[in-house]
Amino acid sequence: MFAVNVAINLPVKNLFRQFTYSVPEALQFIDSGWRVVIPFSGQKVEGFVVERVSLPSDEVLKSKLKPVEAALGDTPWFDKEMLATAKWMADYYMCSLAEAMRLFVPGKSSIKRRAVRDAQGRLLYYVYNERLQEKTVLAYRINAAGRQALAEGTLAKRAKGQHAALGVLAQAAGALSVSELAQQGVSSAVARALAQNGLADAVQKRVLRNSYNTEQERGESLQLTAEQQDAAVKINQAIDAQRAQSFLLQGITGSGKTEVYLRAAAHAVDAGWQVLMLVPEIALTAQLVKRFQAWFGSEIAVAHSKLSQNERGDVWYRMRTGKARVLIGVRSAVFAPFEKLGLVIVDEEHEGSYKEEDHRPHYNARDVARTRCRLTGAALVLGSATPDLCTYYKALQGECTHLHLTSRPNGAALPKVEIVDMRKELEARNFSVLSRALQQALVMTAAAGEQAIVLLNRRGYSTFVMCRDCGQTITCPHCAVAMVYHKKNEDLRCHYCGNTMPLPQECPNCHSRRIKYFGSGTQKAEEQLQQLPEVRVLRMDQDSTVAKFAHADILRRFADGAANVLIGTQMVAKGHDIPNVTLVGVLAADSTLHLPDYRASERAFSLLTQAAGRAGRGDRPGHVIFQTYDPDNPILQLAVTQDYDTFAKRELQERKNYFYPPFAQMLKLQVVDKDEGAGLVLAQQVVFYLQSLKLQGKLEDLLIAGPFPSLVAKAYDLYRFNVLLKAQDLKETKEALLNSEFKEKANLYFNVDPVSVI
Ligand SMILES: [Zn+2]
Ligand SMILES: [Zn+2]
Numbered sequence: 001m002f003a004v005n006v007a008i009n010l011p012v013k014n015l016f017r018q019f020t021y022s023v024p025e026a027l028q029f030i031d032s033g034w035r036v037v038i039p040f041s042g043q044k045v046e047g048f049v050v051e052r053v054s055l056p057s058d059e060v061l062k063s064k065l066k067p068v069e070a071a072l073g074d075t076p077w078f079d080k081e082m083l084a085t086a087k088w089m090a091d092y093y094m095c096s097l098a099e100a101m102r103l104f105v106p107g108k109s110s111i112k113r114r115a116v117r118d119a120q121g122r123l124l125y126y127v128y129n130e131r132l133q134e135k136t137v138l139a140y141r142i143n144a145a146g147r148q149a150l151a152e153g154t155l156a157k158r159a160k161g162q163h164a165a166l167g168v169l170a171q172a173a174g175a176l177s178v179s180e181l182a183q184q185g186v187s188s189a190v191a192r193a194l195a196q197n198g199l200a201d202a203v204q205k206r207v208l209r210n211s212y213n214t215e216q217e218r219g220e221s222l223q224l225t226a227e228q229q230d231a232a233v234k235i236n237q238a239i240d241a242q243r244a245q246s247f248l249l250q251g252i253t254g255s256g257k258t259e260v261y262l263r264a265a266a267h268a269v270d271a272g273w274q275v276l277m278l279v280p281e282i283a284l285t286a287q288l289v290k291r292f293q294a295w296f297g298s299e300i301a302v303a304h305s306k307l308s309q310n311e312r313g314d315v316w317y318r319m320r321t322g323k324a325r326v327l328i329g330v331r332s333a334v335f336a337p338f339e340k341l342g343l344v345i346v347d348e349e350h351e352g353s354y355k356e357e358d359h360r361p362h363y364n365a366r367d368v369a370r371t372r373c374r375l376t377g378a379a380l381v382l383g384s385a386t387p388d389l390c391t392y393y394k395a396l397q398g399e400c401t402h403l404h405l406t407s408r409p410n411g412a413a414l415p416k417v418e419i420v421d422m423r424k425e426l427e428a429r430n431f432s433v434l435s436r437a438l439q440q441a442l443v444m445t446a447a448a449g450e451q452a453i454v455l456l457n458r459r460g461y462s463t464f465v466m467c468r469d470c471g472q473t474i475t476c477p478h479c480a481v482a483m484v485y486h487k488k489n490e491d492l493r494c495h496y497c498g499n500t501m502p503l504p505q506e507c508p509n510c511h512s513r514r515i516k517y518f519g520s521g522t523q524k525a526e527e528q529l530q531q532l533p534e535v536r537v538l539r540m541d542q543d544s545t546v547a548k549f550a551h552a553d554i555l556r557r558f559a560d561g562a563a564n565v566l567i568g569t570q571m572v573a574k575g576h577d578i579p580n581v582t583l584v585g586v587l588a589a590d591s592t593l594h595l596p597d598y599r600a601s602e603r604a605f606s607l608l609t610q611a612a613g614r615a616g617r618g619d620r621p622g623h624v625i626f627q628t629y630d631p632d633n634p635i636l637q638l639a640v641t642q643d644y645d646t647f648a649k650r651e652l653q654e655r656k657n658y659f660y661p662p663f664a665q666m667l668k669l670q671v672v673d674k675d676e677g678a679g680l681v682l683a684q685q686v687v688f689y690l691q692s693l694k695l696q697g698k699l700e701d702l703l704i705a706g707p708f709p710s711l712v713a714k715a716y717d718l719y720r721f722n723v724l725l726k727a728q729d730l731k732e733t734k735e736a737l738l739n740s741e742f743k744e745k746a747n748l749y750f751n752v753d754p755v756s757v758i
């Protein structure tokens with residue numbers, strides 16, 4: 001006899017404790033990894049069994065244990081590797097085991113209960129079902145009587161339709177749904193008649209909701225370059241060896257990383273393994289998904305963030321049972337169950353969207369993937385033109401194998417980049433957001449029947465509104481940010497909380513009527529582009545892509561030639577491959593360079609390189625224009641040459657000098673509070689606590705900065721204070737925090753390896 005320790009699946013922050021339950025006779029099969037129903041503070045809730053423990057010998061203690069009520073599913077949800085990954089996450093990201101384990105189940109709380117009553121309506125017991133409903137359809141299967149009738153030909157004369165239908169059913173491997181029968185010329189009336197005559201059985205057949213599911217031959221296979229071939233061979237060897245080898249596949253933009261991914265995935269699938277392919281955002285990777293579908297057809301499952309809970313349940317089911325071999329998905333797909341994982345690919349591994357920054361636990365899917373690979377032996381491929389500096393450093397240190405793709409397969413050159421000094425434009429009295437050089441290049445591109453992409457990383461029309469007389473800017477009452485003027489709706493909007501307000505008639509401070517609009521967003525740039533001859537514009541930013549699949553739709557229309565200029569925020573710079581694009585213009589190329597964040601240079605270099613890389617991917621050369629008020633900026637100069645290695649070596653030296661990752665580990669503590677004073681006090685208390693430990697000679701190399709207000713000091717009516725912690729190894733610091741009262745503060749967030757420190 002034994003008891004079990006259970007982590008409670010409740011959306012409660014900081015429930016670190018686990019609880020012990022007894023296990024009734026009928027449920028003695030329960031072991032670690034099972035999802036169970038348990039009584040908890042007067043409710044029936046879901047829990048995860050973490051481990052079996054021996055029953056306490058103390059009879060009083062024993063009698064206090066409540067029993068597990070039911071087991072969910074017919075197998076444990078967590079296998080050993082998933083449970084170990086969740087435990088690693090809890091340690092590394094400083095969250096409770098329950099918070100980590102919840103990420104692995106589709107749907108947050110997925111049970112519902114049904115009362116079973118006797119004839120008098122008295123409650124007998126409850127039945128627990130997973131809320132995930134299997135979608136089933138009516139289907140027919142031939143039975144013994146049917147096979148006999150078919151063999152004897154009893155229906156051949158008097159009911160030819162039924163006879164033929166029996167023939168179709170006899171050929172099928174299992175039951176055929178009504179629509180499958182219709183495809184083979186069998187009407188539902190005939191099928192129903194067979195069932196009524198006792199020659200076939202009507203059954204329910206599970207169908208999987210996967211809108212991407214299409215049956216296809218393995219798609220076109222391009223000739224690989226020597227570098228691609230070499231990369232594929234090395235990865236394939238690692239797949240065969242299953243020794244958890246990891247790779248950095250560093251390839252310039254347009255160098256054909258996808259071809260290498262496809263070969264490696266095909267090699268893994270042919271050897272009986274499953275493949276996980278993580279992408280930053282499904283909507284922006286439609287081309288890649290299509291390419292994989294052409295190769296793997298119905299063996300592919302796709303998991304994007306807009307799947308319903310049931311659709312997600314289906315995808316997880318297909319992976320767990322091995323019905324699908326390749327899973328393509330965003331961040332959260334890293335938690336899928338696999339039957340036999342052999343390869344993980346992380347495309348654009350430097351992308352910030354792999355890091356969950358908004359909700360606890362703040363995990364990075366790339367690093368969770370690394371852990372799953374370590375535990376399963378699967379090979380890991382991290383691909384990028386501009387790798388995360390931490391990944392790059394690992395490759396330099398030999399911790400992962402460095403693979404290079406240094407040329408574009410069709411021999412195309414990297415685009416030619418020029419810098420335009422916007423100060424000179426002002427001197428020449430050009431007040432447009434478009435420089436004269438860019439205007440001219442756009443007109444020529446349009447006239448030649450080619451296409452252009454224009455990047456401006458600011459949405460809206462005017463990015464701030466200010467009073468001419470007293471200098472007051474209009475800010476959101478809930479967030480410490482400027483309101484943005486949106487011309488289409490004729491209103492002001494907060495890009496943080498979505499709050500809107502009418503255009504001000506007068507200054508709220510001094511009642512002056514001299515209100516002026518400053519700064520240019522994508523809407524204003526769109527308006528100015530439309531005035532150029534022969535230019536037809538499409539705009540892609542968060543405001544134009546609210547609807548499901550709107551991104552993919554805009555990109556498809558652009559690729560089809562519905563417009564010859566695409567203007568938008570950074571989403572226009574990523575992933576897609578449109579051969580007719582020969583010109584890229586970046587307005588305000590220095591806009592992200594001056595943020596007070598140690599990763600500002602890395603992010604700016606990456607964005608500029610990715611944007612430039614959209615040009616000249618076909619057989620015509622590309623041309624790129626960076627507009628800036630800071631033309632001598634060294635990062636901008638390096639982006640012009642698109643020379644990542646030189647940039648990376650320079651930046652790594654800076655990181656070393658100032659003790660930043662990869663040379664230090666970082667932890668951001670963030671306090672959020674409705675009350676500004678209370679928030680600051682809590683942040684100070686954490687700092688005092690850590691400083692007192694240092695005074696006792698502990699946490700020697702820990703560096704503490706702050707507390708200071710976050711760059712956006714208030715959002716959604718909550719004040720935000722940051723404390724930054726750095727050390728060569730933060731293990732002891734994490735332990736100290738997890739052993740303190742601060743662990744269970746609901747408004748204190750631990751963000752390990754923060755993407756942004758501001
Ligand atoms: Zn907006
Ligand atoms: Zn004023």
Ligand SMILES: [Zn+2]
Binds near residue numbers: 476479494496497499
């Ligand atoms: Zn706001």
